[in-house]
Amino acid sequence: MSESFDFDIIVAGAGVGGISAALAAARLQMKVLLLEQAGEVGGTGVFSSVSLICTFRDSQGRPITSGIHRELFPAAYTHYNEKLVPTYDEQELKAAYERLLASEPTLTLWTNCQVTQADRQDGRIVRLHIEGSRTAAVTAKVYLDATADGNLSALAGMEYQLGREGDGKLQSATATFKVSGIDCSLLKEPDIRQWQAIHSLRKELLPYYLDMKAAGRTGNPRQSITCFPYPDGKALLFNSTSVLDVDPTRPETVARGKEEGIRQAQELFETIRQHPAFHHAKLDYIAPKLGIREGRRIVGEYVLTAEDCLQSRRFDDMVAACAYALDIHSPDGGATRLESIPEPGYYHIPYRSLIPKGCANLLLSSRCISGTHEAHSSYRIMASVSAIGEAAGTAAALCVFQGLEDVREVNPAHIRFILQLRGQFIEGEVERTPMPASAAWAAEMKES
Numbered sequence: 017m018s019e020s021f022d023f024d025i026i027v028a029g030a031g032v033g034g035i036s037a038a039l040a041a042a043r044l045q046m047k048v049l050l051l052e053q054a055g056e057v058g059g060t061g062v063f064s065s066v067s068l069i070c071t072f073r074d075s076q077g078r079p080i081t082s083g084i085h086r087e088l089f090p091a092a093y094t095h096y097n098e099k100l101v102p103t104y105d106e107q108e109l110k111a112a113y114e115r116l117l118a119s120e121p122t123l124t125l126w127t128n129c130q131v132t133q134a135d136r137q138d139g140r141i142v143r144l145h146i147e148g149s150r151t152a153a154v155t156a157k158v159y160l161d162a163t164a165d166g167n168l169s170a171l172a173g174m175e176y177q178l179g180r181e182g183d184g185k186l187q188s189a190t191a192t193f194k195v196s197g198i199d200c201s202l203l204k205e206p207d208i209r210q211w212q213a214i215h216s217l218r219k220e221l222l223p224y225y226l227d228m229k230a231a232g233r234t235g236n237p238r239q240s241i242t243c244f245p246y247p248d249g250k251a252l253l254f255n256s257t258s259v260l261d262v263d264p265t266r267p268e269t270v271a272r273g274k275e276e277g278i279r280q281a282q283e284l285f286e287t288i289r290q291h292p293a294f295h296h297a298k299l300d301y302i303a304p305k306l307g308i309r310e311g312r313r314i315v316g317e318y319v320l321t322a323e324d325c326l327q328s329r330r331f332d333d334m335v336a337a338c339a340y341a342l343d344i345h346s347p348d349g350g351a352t353r354l355e356s357i358p359e360p361g362y363y364h365i366p367y368r369s370l371i372p373k374g375c376a377n378l379l380l381s382s383r384c385i386s387g388t389h390e391a392h393s394s395y396r397i398m399a400s401v402s403a404i405g406e407a408a409g410t411a412a413a414l415c416v417f418q419g420l421e422d423v424r425e426v427n428p429a430h431i432r433f434i435l436q437l438r439g440q441f442i443e444g445e446v447e448r449t450p451m452p453a454s455a456a457w458a459a460e461m462k463e464s
């Protein structure tokens with residue numbers, strides 16, 4: 017029999033966006049339920065092993081993302097040095113997620129729970145149905161879609177776009193893999209924690225890879241080798257395979273893509289072992305989840321475009337910022353398109369891009385926010401998704417404790433006020449608003 021539970025806020029998906037949102041809302045005394053279909057929290061940043069902390073700094077080196085992202089990756093702030101490759105260990109990140117989530121008394125986490133149905137009435141979500149370790153109906157005042165692929169929004173009937181404008185093709189997917197046991201003393205530049213050494217290493221490995229391609233021993237369309245060091249400088253994460261035509265809304269393409277990704281990872285590992293520094297190297301693991309870069313983009317009150325990114329646009333309803341380049345891993349297998357954000361090196365993400373059209377109590381809290389295929393290739397990185405999640409969780413909490421009927425009524429200047437108090441980077445006007453000191457206080461505020 018299906019049980020029923022009621023919360024203030026429900027977040028679907030426990031990747032970096034969902035976790036940041038759940039923490040932000042729980043820190044405002046909200047009763048939060050975080051749902052994750054997998055057995056453990058972490059999402060892509062843990063189970064697809066992405067390793068690099070992509071840039072969150074403007075052209076002057078100033079952080080334009082901080083807040084919860086800083087709690088997750090403290091060394092990237094405290095030990096910043098532009099000569100070093102900023103990376104993280106996925107097991108440490110998972111431990112940080114678990115520690116932060118466990119420290120919030122008003123936050124409930126259910127893993128192995130998939131949202132399978134969203135009931136909608138009069139332009140609002142009224143109930144979610146979950147299956148897995150529990151079969152239940154759950155209700156809340158505000159719902160957050162942190163599923164990366166917009167699964168909750170799609171279940172609720174929201175309009176969405178998928179893939180490249182014109183032909184709907186998606187960015188390529190990647191099976192990353194970890195290699196240890198490297199004899200760095202045999203490399204031209206042995207300290208692989210440095211950018212210069214990593215660029216040099218990629219060049220050293222390239223001829224082996226090109227020979228393999230020329231001999232037809234791989235189906236990997238990628239033209240170069242990409243790898244990053246683990247923080248201790250003793251292992252490497254290869255982000256260097258490329259699988260085309262993987263669409264997360266079609267499970268059969270994901271299953272086929274995973275097989276192809278594993279095949280390419282094994283082929284590449286065998287090839288790099290020909291380099292003397294890798295003769296005794298070990299393939300520690302291939303990431304358990306195929307890395308999928310792109311899924312549904314939910315159509316919201318504002319659609320963020322490539323022009324907005326490339327003109328470093330400012331918005332009055334700014335709630336997050338992004339400094340990362342447009343980075344499109346070609347859907348056709350060609351070269352990656354990389355285009356930097358011009359001076360001052362970042363753009364604003366407006367609150368309206370977090371609000372799906374046609375629903376009063378749903379917010380987007382992961383890479384599925386409203387934007388084009390090109391813009392998505394930039395803000396999909398973990399720093400921006402964490403900032404998006406933190407803003408969405410804060411907005412949802414404001415909606416609840418101010419007793420608002422529609423997430424559109426939340427004042428972005430109030431969101432920024434709270435984000436600023438919490439140490440997040442913000443720009444634009446802030447307007448002070450009382451914050452709940454306890455769950456009971458929040459309920460009182462709503463009634464008065």
Ligand SMILES: Cc1cc2nc3c(=O)[nH]c(=O)nc-3n(C[C@H](O)[C@H](O)[C@H](O)COP(=O)(O)OP(=O)(O)OC[C@H]3O[C@@H](n4cnc5c(N)ncnc54)[C@H](O)[C@@H]3O)c2cc1C
Nearest residue numbers: 029031032033053059060066068131164307308382383398
């Ligand atoms: C190969 C690859 C390399 C990358 N490299 C980098 C990099 O170097 N640096 C960087 O910053 N970014 C990188 N990225 C991008 C970045 O990792 C992701 O875009 C980001 O982590 C997405 O976070 P998210 O919270 O939106 O989604 P996810 O982390 O994917 O989390 C979504 C969660 O929702 C859950 N879920 C889905 N549907 C449901 C449902 N119905 N019910 C319950 N739960 C559900 C999923 O199981 C998942 O745990 C890379 C991405 C890929 C694929």
